[in-house]
Amino acid sequence: MAASIAARSSVISIPRQTTVKPSPSDRESRSTVSFRQPYIRRRNVRLLASFNSNGGATGGKSDSKAPALEIPNIEDDSTYDVVSGVPSHLLPKPLSSTQYSKPVSDGSRLRVAYQGVRGAYSESAAEKAYPNCEAVPCDQFDVAFQAVERWLVDRAVLPIENSLGGSIHRNYDLLLRHRLHIVGEVKLAVRHCLLANHGVKVEDLKRVLSHPQALAQCENTLTKLGLVREAVDDTAGAAKDVALRNLKDAGAVASSAAATIYGMDILAEDIQDDCDNVTRFLILAREPIIPGTDRPFKTSIVFSLEWGPGALFKALAVFALRQINLTKIESRPLRNQPSRSSDTCFDYLFYVDFEASMADQNAQNALSHLKEFATFLRVLGSYPLDTTML
Numbered sequence: 001m002a003a004s005i006a007a008r009s010s011v012i013s014i015p016r017q018t019t020v021k022p023s024p025s026d027r028e029s030r031s032t033v034s035f036r037q038p039y040i041r042r043r044n045v046r047l048l049a050s051f052n053s054n055g056g057a058t059g060g061k062s063d064s065k066a067p068a069l070e071i072p073n074i075e076d077d078s079t080y081d082v083v084s085g086v087p088s089h090l091l092p093k094p095l096s097s098t099q100y101s102k103p104v105s106d107g108s109r110l111r112v113a114y115q116g117v118r119g120a121y122s123e124s125a126a127e128k129a130y131p132n133c134e135a136v137p138c139d140q141f142d143v144a145f146q147a148v149e150r151w152l153v154d155r156a157v158l159p160i161e162n163s164l165g166g167s168i169h170r171n172y173d174l175l176l177r178h179r180l181h182i183v184g185e186v187k188l189a190v191r192h193c194l195l196a197n198h199g200v201k202v203e204d205l206k207r208v209l210s211h212p213q214a215l216a217q218c219e220n221t222l223t224k225l226g227l228v229r230e231a232v233d234d235t236a237g238a239a240k241d242v243a244l245r246n247l248k249d250a251g252a253v254a255s256s257a258a259a260t261i262y263g264m265d266i267l268a269e270d271i272q273d274d275c276d277n278v279t280r281f282l283i284l285a286r287e288p289i290i291p292g293t294d295r296p297f298k299t300s301i302v303f304s305l306e307w308g309p310g311a312l313f314k315a316l317a318v319f320a321l322r323q324i325n326l327t328k329i330e331s332r333p334l335r336n337q338p339s340r341s342s343d344t345c346f347d348y349l350f351y352v353d354f355e356a357s358m359a360d361q362n363a364q365n366a367l368s369h370l371k372e373f374a375t376f377l378r379v380l381g382s383y384p385l386d387t388t389m390l
């Protein structure tokens with residue numbers, strides 16, 4: 001069985017805090033890219049990657065080059081890219097919304113990073129977003145982010161929320177820590193199977209391995225079967241592990257594709273708690289796309305607020321007043337802040353998705369309004385909605 005487990009491309013694994021030179025195959029010659037930890041500067045509002053009314057990216061209202069989350073030169077009008085140190089005029093132009101699914105420049109296959117190993121749902125999402133891409137496995141979410149930043153790949157496709165399991169908080173946090181732009185979304189119907197090695201029956205199983213989200217999505221079935229859950233990095237990785245170790249007492253929750261790749265039996269299909277099990281993935285790139293008004297767009301932002309009664313109500317009112325529909329709100333702890341030990345509450349970052357393009361004057365007005373009182377504001381991306389059939 002082990003012989004049937006073939007790796008199409010090796011998994012990217014980047015040591016933390018190291019410096020990596022782009023591979024010779026990189027399309028653009030770039031200087032060395034190093035990974036730095038940005039921080040949030042409070043009470044210094046910046047609208048990053050804002051867009052003018054013609055739909056062109058302006059890169060921020062008062063400071064077109066330096067993102068607010070960078071450590072140095074927050075007031076500096078530098079003409080150098082803050083990530084790479086490359087002069088800004090040498091960087092590629094933003095992609096337009098009509099070309100975001102096409103190869104970058106030279107006609108070769110787009111390289112798209114995803115977290116997990118072959119057979120992971122994220123690989124299917126990458127292939128749904130870019131049907132002819134080379135899907136590149138990464139062992140962790142932040143490695144996929146770094147792979148894009150360091151020009152090892154062209155895009156990353158990462159899960160952000162699931163209709164049953166909720167938000168993937170890690171990726172919300174990483175969106176802020178890194179400097180990538182959301183250029184699209186993909187929705188994928190996730191249909192879980194219970195996999196086991198040949199000859200193993202359901203009654204033989206004592207435990208089941210999978211990604212924590214997948215285990216949560218199959219809560220009812222796994223409880224009925226009385227199986228002990230073991231969390232691992234991804235669903236297909238669980239299947240591969242059970243297959244490679246030829247385990248007889250353990251199964252895996254994974255896709256039917258993983259069963260084929262790792263030579264396993266499918267003991268049960270559609271074991272998720274609800275047949276409508278959908279995961280939404282974000283497509284991330286180094287450059288933003290130019291938002292359009294030719295089709296439905298969504299915009300994702302993150303902001304923080306002064307603490308006080310009605311603060312969030314007031315922030316959300318900037319959208320309600322302009323008839324802008326919100327599709328998602330998520331709050332995350334605002335880290336690295338001087339602690340307010342006398343206070344009984346924490347500081348938060350609010351991630352909001354709304355149904356409008358940044359090319360829309362109405363959306364720009366809403367963000368200008370929000371900027372008047374937000375302590376921090378960043379546009380993560382303005383991109384076409386995934387309206388395809390799942």
Ligand SMILES: O=C(O)C(=O)C[C@]1(C(=O)O)C=C[C@@H](O)C=C1
Nearest residue numbers: 120121122159211213234235279
């Ligand atoms: O483990 C996988 O196969 C993944 O692609 C990860 C992931 C997730 O992180 O939510 C993606 C889709 C499913 O919701 C379950 C797991």
